Amino acid sequence: MSRTARLFQLMQALRSGPSPRTSVQLAQDLGVSPRTVHRDIDALRGLGAVIDGEAGFGFTLIEDATLPPLGFTNDELEALVLGLREVQLIGDPALSNAASEALRKLQGRLPQRQSHRLSHAVLTAKRFNRPAIPTIDVADLRQAAWDERVVEFAYTDANGADTRRRVNPLGIVYMDRSSVLLSWCHLRRDFRVFRLDRMQEMDVTEESFRPKRVPLLREAIARLRAEREAQDQET
Numbered sequence: 001m002s003r004t005a006r007l008f009q010l011m012q013a014l015r016s017g018p019s020p021r022t023s024v025q026l027a028q029d030l031g032v033s034p035r036t037v038h039r040d041i042d043a044l045r046g047l048g049a050v051i052d053g054e055a056g057f058g059f060t061l062i063e064d065a066t067l068p069p070l071g072f073t074n075d076e077l078e079a080l081v082l083g084l085r086e087v088q089l090i091g092d093p094a095l096s097n098a099a100s101e102a103l104r105k106l107q108g109r110l111p112q113r114q115s116h117r118l119s120h121a122v123l124t125a126k127r128f129n130r131p132a133i134p135t136i137d138v139a140d141l142r143q144a145a146w147d148e149r150v151v152e153f154a155y156t157d158a159n160g161a162d163t164r165r166r167v168n169p170l171g172i173v174y175m176d177r178s179s180v181l182l183s184w185c186h187l188r189r190d191f192r193v194f195r196l197d198r199m200q201e202m203d204v205t206e207e208s209f210r211p212k213r214v215p216l217l218r219e220a221i222a223r224l225r226a227e228r229e230a231q232d233q234e235t
Contacts, residue, residue, distance in 0.1 A: 020058025086125040092138030134196035145169040148210040153202040170217040191220045
């Protein structure tokens with residue numbers, strides 16, 4: 001098999017099946033060694049394909065350089081505008097600014113007709129009461145979650161009690177009145193939710209909990225859903 005054909009087959013293997021795909025799985029599909037898979041993935045990255053992952057954790061195709069850019073239907077465009085304007089209102093400062101910049105970039109790359117539609121969109125978002133302002137750098141917290149790095153912070157609960165927490169950050173939820181961190185708490189040895197406006201003195205540690213974030217997040221969401229269903233049944 002030529003190298004070009006092998007790279008094409010590797011892209012096809014990354015597109016199909018559940019992600020992430022390990023080098024062993026990919027090697028079995030292609031009839032090559034895992035070392036060859038690693039070299040070919042580096043080659044595809046060099047050609048522009050965005051492939052997330054590394055040896056030992058598996059690989060996921062995030063962006064395929066061989067596919068043409070997507071266009072938007074009018075409804076899809078309205079949904080994007082509404083979502084970005086909502087982020088402008090409820091996001092942390094960095095995320096709010098990113099939403100504004102994304103809208104500007106989107107408008108500059110759309111066909112003239114759709115660019116006009118974006119400027120005069122029928123839908124918009126308004127918040128008379130915005131969520132409480134976070135007291136930590138949420139951009140650092142989001143990056144820690146992506147990097148799967150343990151964070152430490154001081155926390156004041158609803159009763160005014162102060163504690164120092166060490167957690168695995170799993171995800172951030174933007175709610176009506178506050179934004180919260182969904183996490184695995186080392187102190188309680190269980191899932192816990194922390195309001196971002198009650199967190200202080202956050203430090204991102206060097207301790208990694210990779211690759212546990214996604215399975216922990218799924219478990220946490222499943223538990224929250226089960227608790228909500230139980231409450232609904234009681235009422």
